[in-house]
Amino acid sequence: MSESHPEPHFDLDELHTLLGPRLVRDPELIAPYAVDTSRAVAEGAPLAVVLAESTADVAAALGWANRAGVKVSVRGAGTGLAGGAMAYADGLVVSLERMRTIIDIDVPNRLATVQPGVVTADLDAAARDHGLFFPPDPASARISTVGGNIATNAGGLRCVSHGVTSDAVAALEVVLADGRVMRSGARTRKNVVGYDLTRLFVGSEGTLGVITEATVRLKPVPPGSPRTFRASFGTLEDAGRAVTAIVNSAARPEVLELMDALSVEIIESFHPSGLTVPAGAMLVGQTVGWDAQEQAEAITAICRDVGADDTEISETDALLEARRLSNPALNARGLKISCDVGVPVAALAEVFHGIAEISAKHGKRVSTVAHAGDGNLHSTVESPDTPVGIREADAVIDDITRLALALGGTISGEHGIGSVKRHELGWQLDPVALGVQVAIKRALDPLGTLTPGRGI
Amino acid sequence: MSESHPEPHFDLDELHTLLGPRLVRDPELIAPYAVDTSRAVAEGAPLAVVLAESTADVAAALGWANRAGVKVSVRGAGTGLAGGAMAYADGLVVSLERMRTIIDIDVPNRLATVQPGVVTADLDAAARDHGLFFPPDPASARISTVGGNIATNAGGLRCVSHGVTSDAVAALEVVLADGRVMRSGARTRKNVVGYDLTRLFVGSEGTLGVITEATVRLKPVPPGSPRTFRASFGTLEDAGRAVTAIVNSAARPEVLELMDALSVEIIESFHPSGLTVPAGAMLVGQTVGWDAQEQAEAITAICRDVGADDTEISETDALLEARRLSNPALNARGLKISCDVGVPVAALAEVFHGIAEISAKHGKRVSTVAHAGDGNLHSTVESPDTPVGIREADAVIDDITRLALALGGTISGEHGIGSVKRHELGWQLDPVALGVQVAIKRALDPLGTLTPGRGI
Numbered sequence: 001m002s003e004s005h006p007e008p009h010f011d012l013d014e015l016h017t018l019l020g021p022r023l024v025r026d027p028e029l030i031a032p033y034a035v036d037t038s039r040a041v042a043e044g045a046p047l048a049v050v051l052a053e054s055t056a057d058v059a060a061a062l063g064w065a066n067r068a069g070v071k072v073s074v075r076g077a078g079t080g081l082a083g084g085a086m087a088y089a090d091g092l093v094v095s096l097e098r099m100r101t102i103i104d105i106d107v108p109n110r111l112a113t114v115q116p117g118v119v120t121a122d123l124d125a126a127a128r129d130h131g132l133f134f135p136p137d138p139a140s141a142r143i144s145t146v147g148g149n150i151a152t153n154a155g156g157l158r159c160v161s162h163g164v165t166s167d168a169v170a171a172l173e174v175v176l177a178d179g180r181v182m183r184s185g186a187r188t189r190k191n192v193v194g195y196d197l198t199r200l201f202v203g204s205e206g207t208l209g210v211i212t213e214a215t216v217r218l219k220p221v222p223p224g225s226p227r228t229f230r231a232s233f234g235t236l237e238d239a240g241r242a243v244t245a246i247v248n249s250a251a252r253p254e255v256l257e258l259m260d261a262l263s264v265e266i267i268e269s270f271h272p273s274g275l276t277v278p279a280g281a282m283l284v285g286q287t288v289g290w291d292a293q294e295q296a297e298a299i300t301a302i303c304r305d306v307g308a309d310d311t312e313i314s315e316t317d318a319l320l321e322a323r324r325l326s327n328p329a330l331n332a333r334g335l336k337i338s339c340d341v342g343v344p345v346a347a348l349a350e351v352f353h354g355i356a357e358i359s360a361k362h363g364k365r366v367s368t369v370a371h372a373g374d375g376n377l378h379s380t381v382e383s384p385d386t387p388v389g390i391r392e393a394d395a396v397i398d399d400i401t402r403l404a405l406a407l408g409g410t411i412s413g414e415h416g417i418g419s420v421k422r423h424e425l426g427w428q429l430d431p432v433a434l435g436v437q438v439a440i441k442r443a444l445d446p447l448g449t450l451t452p453g454r455g456i
Numbered sequence: 457m458s459e460s461h462p463e464p465h466f467d468l469d470e471l472h473t474l475l476g477p478r479l480v481r482d483p484e485l486i487a488p489y490a491v492d493t494s495r496a497v498a499e500g501a502p503l504a505v506v507l508a509e510s511t512a513d514v515a516a517a518l519g520w521a522n523r524a525g526v527k528v529s530v531r532g533a534g535t536g537l538a539g540g541a542m543a544y545a546d547g548l549v550v551s552l553e554r555m556r557t558i559i560d561i562d563v564p565n566r567l568a569t570v571q572p573g574v575v576t577a578d579l580d581a582a583a584r585d586h587g588l589f590f591p592p593d594p595a596s597a598r599i600s601t602v603g604g605n606i607a608t609n610a611g612g613l614r615c616v617s618h619g620v621t622s623d624a625v626a627a628l629e630v631v632l633a634d635g636r637v638m639r640s641g642a643r644t645r646k647n648v649v650g651y652d653l654t655r656l657f658v659g660s661e662g663t664l665g666v667i668t669e670a671t672v673r674l675k676p677v678p679p680g681s682p683r684t685f686r687a688s689f690g691t692l693e694d695a696g697r698a699v700t701a702i703v704n705s706a707a708r709p710e711v712l713e714l715m716d717a718l719s720v721e722i723i724e725s726f727h728p729s730g731l732t733v734p735a736g737a738m739l740v741g742q743t744v745g746w747d748a749q750e751q752a753e754a755i756t757a758i759c760r761d762v763g764a765d766d767t768e769i770s771e772t773d774a775l776l777e778a779r780r781l782s783n784p785a786l787n788a789r790g791l792k793i794s795c796d797v798g799v800p801v802a803a804l805a806e807v808f809h810g811i812a813e814i815s816a817k818h819g820k821r822v823s824t825v826a827h828a829g830d831g832n833l834h835s836t837v838e839s840p841d842t843p844v845g846i847r848e849a850d851a852v853i854d855d856i857t858r859l860a861l862a863l864g865g866t867i868s869g870e871h872g873i874g875s876v877k878r879h880e881l882g883w884q885l886d887p888v889a890l891g892v893q894v895a896i897k898r899a900l901d902p903l904g905t906l907t908p909g910r911g912i
Binding site: 371 | 611659802864868869895896
């Protein structure tokens with residue numbers, strides 16, 4: 001507690017009585033919990049970290065914090081890119097990393113019930129033992145948690161065919177800001193009983209409640225062997241046109257990703273795999289089902305029609321592996337993703353053209369990877385890690401964001417608002433919609449205990 | 457205005473000044489607006505009906521009603537089955553039937569923007585002119601409106617493959633209870649900016665706002681010719697087992713419906729089409745895509761394995777047409793659907809067994825049609841249209857509803873709560889979830905102007 005902080009009106013020993021060793025106060029142990037994977041700046045050391053092992057632990061922590069006036073941040077694996085899981089100075093961190101039990105896999109109903117701290121790829125692997133899989137597939141699936149994915153409505157590589165995380169969530173158990181526990185949703189496909197609270201909590205970024213259990217929808221693993229495909233283009237705009245054409249064809253790619261030349265160069269230098277850096281951009285993707293080969297051939301044919309100078313179809317996963325390494329490769333250069341704009345898929349060529357103009361105007365190199373089939377772009381600006389360099393990079397990102405909005409797009413496709421994009425909210429939401437958002441936050445968390453000042 | 461009503465503190469002439477002839481006060485003209493298609497009992501004559509032609513009309517009406525303390529009911533085509541569109545005695549009816557323009561069909565982005573009064577089948581037909589279709593397909597699609605479908609999160613026949621209405625809604629324009637206009641959602645596939653207000657308004661049954669424009673997602677028409685299929689079973693339980701097996705197979709039926717023997721008899725006597733009444737139940741459905749024939753064959757093979765005594769595959773739509781006639785056929789007998797329960801699809805055989813027991817216990821004949829692939833059941837009780845007969849029928853429906861809940865199901869799969877199912881809310885929602893629902897309603901409509909006392 002810093003000297004300038006007013007005397008606290010709470011008793012942390014009271015919470016210790018409730019939680020015992022699950023309340024961690026050792027400054028060295030809690031230091032790593034101050035930050036997440038975003039480029040947000042640490043706000044200060046938290047009071048303590050709750051390593052929750054049950055819904056009751058979460059309820060006790062929130063009940064105490066709400067009464068005590070202590071801000072709470074919520075954390076799965078801390079892989080968020082928008083600053084939503086950053087600790088508050090003298091706040092309480094609720095970590096769900098120990099709640100990692102897969103409670104049930106209901107094969108005939110294709111549902112899984114899990115605790116929030118289950119790593120997403122682990123759930124997917126467990127489902128595959130039953131011939132099923134968990135559709136959401138963020139690039140971070142091997143390190144991020146189901147709870148964090150739900151709290152941010154994470155996207156990922158398979159959205160183009162399977163939708164976003166919210167499409168896979170059937171029911172939730174949630175602890176509200178004051179510690180009360182509720183359930184939303186149902187185990188049925190259809191359910192129209194009251195407002196859709198499940199969808200309200202999905203993507204609410206820890207501001208309305210803490211997810212302590214989730215029932216998610218699984219899908220059957222497609223038959224046959226998947227194929228991956230690659231197409232290299234001389235220009236980014238051509239690659240954008242190809243994506244629009246593919247999405248509007250009879251093909252149904254399960255994955256359709258784009259990496260521009262600079263991205264391929266960054267990934268290849270981080271983890272050489274023999275990828276040839278294209279002049280403009282590379283599309284990579286995957287098809288599944290009995291007709292995976294035919295579909296991959298149809299897609300690469302479209303790419304050649306639109307101007308691809310080199311295409312390839314493969315039975316290995318290496319092309320997608322390269323794409324998954326994009327974030328680690330950027331991080332190794334000291335760069336962190338902060339741009340997560342989306343555009344309608346028919347505007348892809350136009351947005352790439354605009355990004356090139358913005359890059360030239362600012363004199364900054366910009367690398368872009370995209371969940372292209374969804375029109376969701378992550379651009380990273382090469383800029384020194386100094387206050388001036390960061391300010392210059394932010395100006396580029398701001399221009400790209402305004403461009404996406406002008407094309408009918410969104411300021412965030414899958415990472416969320418967190419603390420990093422809060423200044424952009426009013427760019428997209430009209431004042432009435434913003435007012436409704438705030439009214440809902442106040443209705444559910446009147447004292448502002450849960451993740452205050454972030455998300456909405 | 458009845459004599460017992462307190463002197464109104466409002467001036468309807470003020471609203472007339474704003475709306476001119478779009479405000480209808482003639483008692484004969486507004487009489488049909490007092491009721492919807494449900495079995496709810498009319499509450500009394502409304503003050504007036506607003507035949508809105510624009511968002512501004514709706515905003516003017518709600519602003520006036522909110523200031524004046526007049527209850528507002530909202531109405532598309534009035535085809536709702538849960539009593540959500542019934543007029544309030546001395547209330548104001550906002551009808552959206554004149555707002556029926558398809559504003560735009562954006563083919564490359566597969567989006568349509570429509571006014572709420574567009575008839576659902578008309579939107580589907582317009583999309584098909586571009587090789588696209590509108591996935592939501594309630595049995596009422598030829599008479600119900602897109603706005604009403606969204607307000608109730610309507611289901612329908614194609615949900616088993618394409619999801620419910622909410623899965624097809626990208627963005628909304630909504631007039632709030634106090635007349636303010638806001639927009640939610642985006643034209644992109646992914647959008648995680650603030651709480652998902654679009655999903656909150658979908659299915660909110662007119663209690664949070666009035667939808668005045670919707671941007672919906674279209675899909676490409678599947679290639680090839682669809683096939684319909686039929687399988688007749690000696691028992692309802694066998695039909696239920698077949699559905700569970702089909703849903704868990706590699707087959708992907710676009711439609712998978714069930715009619716029990718009594719339903720087939722009722723439909724066939726209403727509109728004879730040569731259907732043979734099965735001993736137990738009939739499954740009908742549709743497959744699409746290049747492999748429609750192979751899939752239909754796989755499905756009928758599963759049916760025969762589970763005990764179907766007669767199966768058929770056809771290139772005509774007649775089998776589905778029969779299913780679509782279920783509601784009109786029941787109405788012609790003076791019966792109205794009020795049961796809309798859902799169960800996890802693996803529980804279908806068990807719920808049918810239980811319904812037979814409930815029917816025997818009460819000594820009432822029960823007919824059931826089901827969107828079987830979704831586990832969504834509509835049971836109708838044959839009972840005299842007298843106060844005693846209705847009470848006896850309600851007791852049967854209550855038992856079926858509790859059975860569905862005991863099997864992990866829901867009290868409403870697609871019709872909503874309206875006024876008819878309000879007493880059942882607490883059967884499904886826990887008190888904390890109910891409290892959150894009420895808190896959201898109060899946050900958005902503090903004066904209780906919009907559809908008060910219904911839905912949540």
